[in-house]
Amino acid sequence: MKDSINSRRKWKKWIVVCAMLFFIFIGIQFIRPRIPHSSVTGDLMAADEVKSILKRSCYNCHSNETRLSWYDLVVPVYWQVREHIVDGRNVLNFSEWDTLAPADQAGKMWESVNQIIAGAMPLTAYTFVHRSAQITPGDLQVLKNYVSGLPALQATDSQKVENLKQQILHEKENQERKVIPVALNGIAYIPDYKNWQPVSSTERYDNGTLRVIVGNDVAIKAKAEGKTNPWPDGTIFGKITWDELKDSMGITRTGPFKQVEFMIRDSKKYSDTRNWGFARFKTTAMLPYGKNALFASECVNCHQPMKEHDFVFTVPFQTPFDSREFKLKGSFVNQKDSSMSILYSGKGLYKLATWKQKPDEHWFGANIPGNILSVDSVGEVSAEKLSVLP
Secondary structure (H helix, E strand, O other): OHHHHHHHHHHHHHHHHHHHHHHHHHHHOOOOOOOOOOOOOEOOOOOHHHHHHHHHHOHHHHOOOOOOOHHHHOOOHHHHHHHHHHHHHHHOOOOEHHHOOHHHHHHHHHHHHHHHHOOOOOOHHHHHHOHHHOOOHHHHHHHHHHHHOOOOOOOOHHHHHHHHHHHHHHHHHHHOOOOOOEOOOOOEOOHHHHHOEEEEEEEEOOOOEEEEEEEOHHHHHHHHHOOOOOOOOOOEEEEEEEEEEEOOOOEEEEEEEEEEEEEEEOOOOOHHHOOEEEEEEEOOOOEEOOOOOOHHHHHHHHHHHHHHHOOOOOOOOOOOOOOOOOEEEEEEEEOOOOEEEEEEEEOOEEEEEEEEEEEOOOOOOEEEEEEEEEEEEEOOOOHHHOOOOO
16 A cells, blocks of 8 residues: 555655656747858858758758758757857858958958768768758869869969068068057967977968968977977967069979967967967068957867867977977978978078978868978078078
């Protein structure tokens, strides 16, 4: 008798709990933040096979043409779906493609393909439910072929040479500036990056730039000790970017200076952005990048595929000589033998370290140093071959 009474009480409690959960579930369905609905101002123009892949796999979160399934509308799933849509449109919106400059359009497409290659996009949580959104190897090859065929929208070499002359003329003036530019998230420009040691270099053929990544003393020490995953707090990288200049001999060297970007590791200060602080300063005027402090989220999104490598794309090369008393002076690529070099100066001489190029395994559209080929002492170097470091 007592067991029967206890059993009925348990059933009553269970029914009450289930009823409460049911009413809570019904109640939260009315907590439904609105998903913004905007018109299509300028859609991406591409071949049908490219558009069909993007519409199927990307447009629900990266356009104003969102099409939600019934299961996307059920709270709490709806809350996450809305967050993905809002974040996705902020990063990339194919329905507002006309608001981007042609070079930025190409850059966004290359970045998108690299996000897909890395498995970061489409989101696994999304494709788990939306099976049709999965990118097949054949789809990926179509997209790689598409971006590889995009026109290189760059200034002519003669324009680059003229720009470079103007930069050299103003270099002294820039060096004498007293005001230190500050990014919108509070990170100040670091003039001393010019004295840091190279960590690696990159030829980005996707956008026609040469880049050298330099590191402060903490970064160089961590590189030497192999403590790079994670990098220690206090590490600072400077990624210096120039337009490419190509000559008739197949040599590509640095042209006009484009920008310098900084990554500062501080796990306490920058915990909201994966332990790294980001800042970018453009042109020799060192103009801070971004419209507001949220620009750092754009940087984090780009670096997300490298979460297993402390969110760092750079693979450090081995410097083939003791370069502690040498400074970066130039960067070159020899297209004929697929090599890349860095010019150092110090101790009253120049040294040219040369590596065999290899594809960057972390970025489709780039080459990085591979095996070391040689280290040569160089005599005098003409000013035009030295890289501008504002």
